[in-house]
Amino acid sequence: MQAPARPLNCPAGLEYLMQIDQVLVHQEVSIVEALTDFQSKNRYEIKNRLGQKVFLAVEDSECCSRNCWDALRPFTMRILDHMGQEVITMERPLKCTCCCSPCCLQKIQIQAPRGVPIGYVAQIWHPFLPKFKIQNEKKEDVLKICGPFFVCNCGGDVDFHIKSLDEASVIGRISKQWSGCMKEMLTDADSYEIHFPLDLDVKLKAVLLGACLLVDFMFFENCAGLEPIIGVW
Template sequence: MDKPRAPRNTGYLDPQAGSLEPQVGYPGSHAGYPVPPADYPVADQSSIPVSDQPEHTQPGGSAGVPWMPAPPRPLNCPPGLEYLTQIDQVLIHQEVKLLKVLLDFQSKNKYEIKNSFGQKIFLAVEDTDCCTRNCWEALRPFTLRILDNTGREVITLERPLRCTSCCFPCCLQKIEVQAPPGVPIGYITQTWHPFLPKFKIQNEKEEDVLKICGPFFVCNCFGDVDFEIKSLDEQNVVGKIAKQWTGLYREAFSDADNFGIQFPVDLDVKMKAVVLGACFLIDFMFFEKAGGQDQKAGVW
């Protein structure tokens, strides 16, 4: 009997059909998880917190969706981020909020973070109070806690309260990324531009590493909206954050969004976590419903 073959890794998951859809112009993922080079420092195997993840152990996730097996954790890699070391694509699926659809009531955002095989890597849960969510809506400050399959918090995102339609630097958006919680590893800061949404990806010393440039119109009926990840001189595109089209009904009546992230497989794992944080900031700034409308402010 032939052994079952693993699905080919060809790109993003189609949010409608659940199938893999090839993406052109970016390097594809490897089939399976490549073994690190012999000279790549690898931590003692006994220090790996999880060696074989079950199909479903964390409340709030989708039952039957397998978790990504934990690869070896390299030296100088924060605990939990080893899942990002060997992948170049991440898929983010936001949970549909029935209270928001039916009553226009803001509940906590929840997300599943997966690799391109559809295996779960993390769960992300917003930590805010009811008053903050419904008074400030998309502008709200928040703490976003990213958990592994055991419920351990491996990444924390902190967004302060700042207005978005303002030309003053003190009002530009910013997120601090911590891994483990309490230890900053990088920042996403908005750069003022008269027409385009632009951001800087910074390391723990607030030194610029990469840039993110969005389109003039942050909407695209029947198509994806791409935010390109570029080198500091903006001459080379090294990846992208794509807000994926999820269908007319879902786009019109729900703010549950799907995102796909592509970055170089050899990018510093801490910067991969910061790019992940940038995706959530972009979601809140441009695609979170506010008073029945998408939040489109934030460019100026």
């Protein structure tokens, strides 16, 4: 598919995001990780509502940090287009977490192109609920994400609602999809739907993609689905 002309204020490679209001994120199954306890690099296919692949997300991290820090590990996530060119870069630093302290909260920086920040996802401390703020390139709060009290998809989807700053209105959601008992038990390869307004700033759409991947690592990276809840909240 030929890419349309790039509008103003749209980073190169993100033109397609301007035309859609939904993306599907599917983590690729790692056979080695499913059969052993060895943590491999995560890979995600990012598709449109028709199931056509739009981007590929590839994790760049060290073997030691993956197996020592597991879901808390720092990483660089590279989002590649169909030509294999890096169009979005996501940087997650190492942050220890504790439900009793607001000092070490999770965050991720989104860049497009690499080295040029376009937004941030920062965890908001809350004793019971998973909450995040979406920030623009100037670190100004723009949106919030609010998750459920019990983050476990035992038999159903888990919705993280994208809300206005005052939390008065819901403008979209990030949904962790239920994959079936066998797949949920044997692997942590997850699937998500991200819904956002069609006219939302394309940079914020990219930031919400980063929010989805951060949610995956924080709450669903481990097969049982309970360890991240205890560790983060």
